[in-house]
Amino acid sequence: MRFSLRSRAARCTAILITALLTAGMGEPGSGIQLELRPRVCTLAANEKQCSTTVHADWHSPREESLCLVILGRADVERCWEHYSQGTYSIELVFSDDLLFELKDSRLDTVLASKALRIIREAIRYRHRRRDPWNIFQ
Amino acid sequence: MWSATILTGMRKLLIACVLTATATAGAARASPVDDCDAGSPDCVAVGKWNFSLALGAGVRTNPLVHGQDLPLPVVPQFSYYGKRFYIDNLDVGFTALEGGKNTLSLIASPGYDRIFFYRSDLQNIFVNIGGASGTNPPPPPVQFPSRSRAVTYLAGPEWTFNDHGIVGQLDVLREVTGHNHGEEVRTAIQFPVRSSTDAFSATIGLTWQSAAIVNYYYGAPRVYESGSALRPFLKLGYTRPVGRGWRFEVIAQYEHLASAVADSPIVAHNYVVTSFLGFVHAF
Numbered sequence: 001m002r003f004s005l006r007s008r009a010a011r012c013t014a015i016l017i018t019a020l021l022t023a024g025m026g027e028p029g030s031g032i033q034l035e036l037r038p039r040v041c042t043l044a045a046n047e048k049q050c051s052t053t054v055h056a057d058w059h060s061p062r063e064e065s066l067c068l069v070i071l072g073r074a075d076v077e078r079c080w081e082h083y084s085q086g087t088y089s090i091e092l093v094f095s096d097d098l099l100f101e102l103k104d105s106r107l108d109t110v111l112a113s114k115a116l117r118i119i120r121e122a123i124r125y126r127h128r129r130r131d132p133w134n135i136f137q
Numbered sequence: 138m139w140s141a142t143i144l145t146g147m148r149k150l151l152i153a154c155v156l157t158a159t160a161t162a163g164a165a166r167a168s169p170v171d172d173c174d175a176g177s178p179d180c181v182a183v184g185k186w187n188f189s190l191a192l193g194a195g196v197r198t199n200p201l202v203h204g205q206d207l208p209l210p211v212v213p214q215f216s217y218y219g220k221r222f223y224i225d226n227l228d229v230g231f232t233a234l235e236g237g238k239n240t241l242s243l244i245a246s247p248g249y250d251r252i253f254f255y256r257s258d259l260q261n262i263f264v265n266i267g268g269a270s271g272t273n274p275p276p277p278p279v280q281f282p283s284r285s286r287a288v289t290y291l292a293g294p295e296w297t298f299n300d301h302g303i304v305g306q307l308d309v310l311r312e313v314t315g316h317n318h319g320e321e322v323r324t325a326i327q328f329p330v331r332s333s334t335d336a337f338s339a340t341i342g343l344t345w346q347s348a349a350i351v352n353y354y355y356g357a358p359r360v361y362e363s364g365s366a367l368r369p370f371l372k373l374g375y376t377r378p379v380g381r382g383w384r385f386e387v388i389a390q391y392e393h394l395a396s397a398v399a400d401s402p403i404v405a406h407n408y409v410v411t412s413f414l415g416f417v418h419a420f
Binding site: 045046123124125126127128129130131132133134135136 | 173174177179180181182183184185191197212214216218220223225226228230232235240242297298299304305306308323324325326327340342344372388390411413
């Protein structure tokens, strides 16, 4: 009896581990990789906006129907039907971080996302010359 | 003679302080200081050019005999601050030590008095881009040899301080362009009286010029030869922001010329008055 219980528990554990290991592998949207180039945009001290061409590449172990969107930018949307990879290039002008999202074709579920970040060059300050001898200071 | 000895000692002391500050502060502390930020009017961004333009009515009197007063309708100003190096209109400087209150620099600055002899002097261009064309003043009533006065530059250490809004400056300079080899001390202290939106300031200052400089501008061998000169001044200023990068500004300065200058046959007045009333826009 004890042996039977132990055997049953081992079998359940094996099934559970197998289920966990295989979970999601067959589900749509799993294993999708999204890459952006460039990943960051560096602004000089006198620049306020980034202006650059952004390349987005995605890969999936199976065919997917999905769309690439940018959060807060409703004008940007590129969709694919039954593809396992895709590439999209776009000229963008932006002053804040951008979040690229791959969503299912109904735009309900986020399947993958990557951020394009802005790094601003730190502006350093120093004291202005004090020159009271000068007439206009 | 004693004044030259004091001046040389003071100059050497200040240069030693500058060199020591450069050596000790060089790696340990860069020029930009921690208490500076974008919101402070006393601070400026490193690596950026600054331009401003003053438009209004103003004049600087010319103490020379028959010297024409210098109108000031347009006053452009510019500056650039690097980590240590800076350009402040026609002055250039290297900051050896910059603290919250004290700053030690080596500076080079043009000789001041040439502005009365040449309208085309750059110091007039960057104080006044309008006005009459450049001409030498008419000959003085006494026989005074006509000669040119070249653009000169003086260089030396500068110490400035800012404590509770009181701003002080001490420059100990020597002419380095080889025209008169004179020495000059420029010192001033400014007392601000501020309210919520506008600012009023009073400045008293003193310029000491060695005999070499005085005679270079106002002397002539066997006609007029003078000793050193002390030139005190009082300046009052008022400024009020009026929005969109503009501010209203009023400046009035009275400088008294020492007898060493005023007694020259080519000098008619023992004072220089500078005044300006107008608006300044910072770009």
